[in-house]
Every structure is written in structure tokens, then in C-alpha cells.
Amino acid sequence: MPHVPSIALVHVAKSQLKLSDENYRAICARVANGKTSSKAMNGAERIALMTEFRRMGFKARPGRKQTPRSNNPQVRKVFALWGEMARTGIVRNGERAALRTYVKRMCGVDDPEFMDGDQAINVIEGLKAMKRRGGDRAAKGSG
DSSP states (O other): OOOOOOHHHHHHHHHHTTOOHHHHHHHHHHHTTTOOOGGGOOHHHHHHHHHHHHHTTOOOOOOOOOOOOOSOHHHHHHHHHHHHHHHHTSSSOOSHHHHHHHHHHHHSOSSGGGOOHHHHHHHHHHHHHHHHHHHHHHHHHHO
């Protein structure tokens, strides 16, 4: 079964399509068996409503992923390096779970937030070395 859209996504679509409240409720009633509110709809009705909004031109934009914020500047550096390497393709999986696996392998702690100063430096230097090797491979491949 398709993913049931959230009520928030329905309202994002309403806003993007610049629908007045009156027009929005009329579309809801037409698509969802007389229900004029997305909150009152079941999953199938909400799917039908979003299908109608897509037909009308709604395009979902991917949300901006939030980078975890840490009070520790070294941990922020680890996240920044990992994210940069994911964007450039050096790291195939830019997810936090993959970073936790890397940190666990490097220094034995389960999350970057748990690293002490020396462990953080080792992880940062390891990521920098990985980034250099990735950049070296890209330069060799293009030449």
C-alpha cells in the first residue's frame, strides 16, 4: 500500500497550489466522499487527495535535512567532514548510522557525541585522510 501522506503535507500542497480555504474544502469534498477536512479523512482518502493535488501541479520538495548540532566543536567538525564526503561521493552512505559505525570502529564509542578529545582528533584525522585519498582517486580518474 502507498505511503499515507501526513496532514501537514496536505497543507503544504494547499499552500503551494495557492488554494483558498473554500476551494480547498471543495476539492476535499469531491475527492474524499464529502469530507471537507484532511483531519477527518482516512489514509485512502488522503492518498486520493494528494493524487489530485499532484494532478493539479503540486510537486513535493525534499525537506532540508537537519545536521545534528553538538556543543563540542570537534564533534561538529566530524559531522561536517562526514557530510562533505557524502556530498562529494567519497562516502557512499552519509547517514548518521554509518558515521556511528565508523566512529565505533575507530575508537570504540557508540556515537560521536561520546568521544573524548583524543578520540575526536583521531576520528577527524582519519576522515581527513579518507578525504585526501578520495580526492586523489578522483584526480587520477579524470587525468
